[in-house]
Amino acid sequence: MEVSLSVNGKEVSEDVEPRTLLVDFLRNDLGMTGTHIGCETSQCGACVVHVDGRSIKSCTLLAVQAEGAEVTTIEGLAAGDELHPMQAAFREEHGLQCGFCTPGMIMSAVDLLKNNTDPTTNEIRDWLEGNMCRCTGYHNIVKSIKSVAELE
Amino acid sequence: MYQFDYEAPDSIEAAVAALRENDESKLVAGGMTLLPTMKLRLARPEVLIDINNIESLFGISELEESLVIGAMTRHADVAMSSIVQNFIPGLACLAESIGDPQVRNRGTIGGSVANNDSAADYPAGLVGLDATVVTDRREISADNFFTDMFETALEVDEIITAVRIPIPQRATYMKFPNPASRYAVVGVMIAEVSDGIRVAVTGASPCVFRATVLEEALEEDFTPEAIANIAIDGVQFNEDIHASAEFRAHLVKVMARRAVLAISS
Ligand SMILES: Cc1cc2nc3c(=O)[nH]c(=O)nc-3n(C[C@H](O)[C@H](O)[C@H](O)COP(=O)(O)OP(=O)(O)OC[C@H]3O[C@@H](n4cnc5c(N)ncnc54)[C@H](O)[C@@H]3O)c2cc1C
Ligand code: FES
Ligand code: FES
Numbered sequence: 186m187e188v189s190l191s192v193n194g195k196e197v198s199e200d201v202e203p204r205t206l207l208v209d210f211l212r213n214d215l216g217m218t219g220t221h222i223g224c225e226t227s228q229c230g231a232c233v234v235h236v237d238g239r240s241i242k243s244c245t246l247l248a249v250q251a252e253g254a255e256v257t258t259i260e261g262l263a264a265g266d267e268l269h270p271m272q273a274a275f276r277e278e279h280g281l282q283c284g285f286c287t288p289g290m291i292m293s294a295v296d297l298l299k300n301n302t303d304p305t306t307n308e309i310r311d312w313l314e315g316n317m318c319r320c321t322g323y324h325n326i327v328k329s330i331k332s333v334a335e336l337e
Numbered sequence: 338m339y340q341f342d343y344e345a346p347d348s349i350e351a352a353v354a355a356l357r358e359n360d361e362s363k364l365v366a367g368g369m370t371l372l373p374t375m376k377l378r379l380a381r382p383e384v385l386i387d388i389n390n391i392e393s394l395f396g397i398s399e400l401e402e403s404l405v406i407g408a409m410t411r412h413a414d415v416a417m418s419s420i421v422q423n424f425i426p427g428l429a430c431l432a433e434s435i436g437d438p439q440v441r442n443r444g445t446i447g448g449s450v451a452n453n454d455s456a457a458d459y460p461a462g463l464v465g466l467d468a469t470v471v472t473d474r475r476e477i478s479a480d481n482f483f484t485d486m487f488e489t490a491l492e493v494d495e496i497i498t499a500v501r502i503p504i505p506q507r508a509t510y511m512k513f514p515n516p517a518s519r520y521a522v523v524g525v526m527i528a529e530v531s532d533g534i535r536v537a538v539t540g541a542s543p544c545v546f547r548a549t550v551l552e553e554a555l556e557e558d559f560t561p562e563a564i565a566n567i568a569i570d571g572v573q574f575n576e577d578i579h580a581s582a583e584f585r586a587h588l589v590k591v592m593a594r595r596a597v598l599a600i601s602s
Binding site: 186202203204225226227228230233239240241242245246247249250252293296297312314315316 | 338339340341342343345365368369372373376385387389413436437438439440442443517518519
């Protein structure tokens with residue numbers, strides 16, 4: 186099946202099997218490996234991207250279901266060489282160790298601040314319910330997000 | 338995942354026709370339950386009929402003392418809706434308590450209700466609030482809709498179009514969530530509606546049920562103490578790695594007492 190969508194502002198059109206997951210489409214068909222696959226069962230959040238402005242788990246959406254959609258991935262955040270403030274904050278505050286969960290964490294965090302510009306620590310922790318990190322203990326992730334909220 | 342064909346009709350009629358065309362076809366709404374089930378090969382539809390393009394299935398409105406919530410309305414949209422927050426804040430809280438933000442951004446009320454997971458939140462919400470499930474062909478009261486674990490009164494080619502929820506005098510939902518998934522180990526919806534107090538329980542047994550002994554006691558005296566010493570008999574409580582049957586029976590009463598307290602002025 187032909188699927189046409191916009192990824193990070195660029196129109197793409199590819200022939201895919203209906204069973205292709207959006208995350209596999211991004212990684213295998215488009216070669217954009219910034220979006221990770223952790224569990225592939227909608228639990229871990231490593232695969233979070235934005236579809237039409239909302240964060241979703243791209244391992245639980247078919248590529249064909251994104252027909253006509255605007256998809257933003259971690260690759261679409263930076264402006265050229267300049268990191269997105271959330272990426273910069275994760276670097277600054279040590280919000281990552283191995284980095285596996287980071288793309289999903291950052292995409293979730295960016296979505297949070299869209300709806301809630303000044304979240305409390307508890308609200309940040311609640312929002313990260315669907316994002317798992319095996320390294321950081323979350324503390325510095327929460328700190329990173331908080332620091333961006335305080336910037337804005 | 339096995340291979341399948343995919344269609345995305347833009348009308349209810351076309352979706353029903355597509356369901357009738359192939360016995361092995363299945364609707365996909367938010368996909369939060371169906372896609373993982375297909376990955377596990379527990380479901381193997383030949384055709385997926387995506388109802389995300391049917392505009393009439395989306396949205397929330399207030400109509401004749403009721404809220405009408407389209408089947409494709411996402412959990413996040415119920416949680417954030419000013420109409421729901423205004424008229425049935427307990428339902429907005431219920432929606433907000435489901436899974437995580439990304440699950441709430443995709444999962445739908447229609448999908449949750451059609452799936453009737455024994456640990457899902459909406460079944461308790463709908464039964465507790467005396468709601469009606471509206472389909473492409475009829476209306477079914479929530480009391481008659483949820484028939485057994487993963488079973489409902491729906492026919493194989495029937496599509497939920499909306500749920501209609503009469504605005505209660507007061508209502509709230511208390512759940513003891515599974516710390517990993519947020520599904521209800523036990524969830525209790527208590528509402529005061531036009532014909533009295535309703536207490537609906539999810540997570541505790543294979544299918545949502547009304548705790549009528551608690552309803553009767555609360556009808557007489559709407560206080561946490563009124564239900565403190567009542568035994569809930571005749572219920573088969575679930576027993577699994579998350580909680581024993583005894584613990585679940587205990588949690589029903591604890592959640593119910595908290596709910597009563599929360600909506601007592
Ligand atoms: C990590 C995770 C955590 C979760 N936590 C919770 C939780 O805490 N509480 C909770 O209640 N749920 C939870 N869920 C389930 C979630 O709420 C699902 O969204 C919901 O159960 C199914 O809705 P859906 O729209 O995704 O349906 P789908 O997965 O698309 O469909 C489910 C079933 O319903 C049928 N169906 C869908 N729409 C209709 C319709 N309009 N008419 C007739 N049949 C239809 C489909 O054919 C399918 O059989 C969780 C899910 C995940 C992945
Ligand atoms: S890979 Fe999608 S949630 Fe884990
Ligand atoms: S930094 Fe390693 S999983 Fe989060």
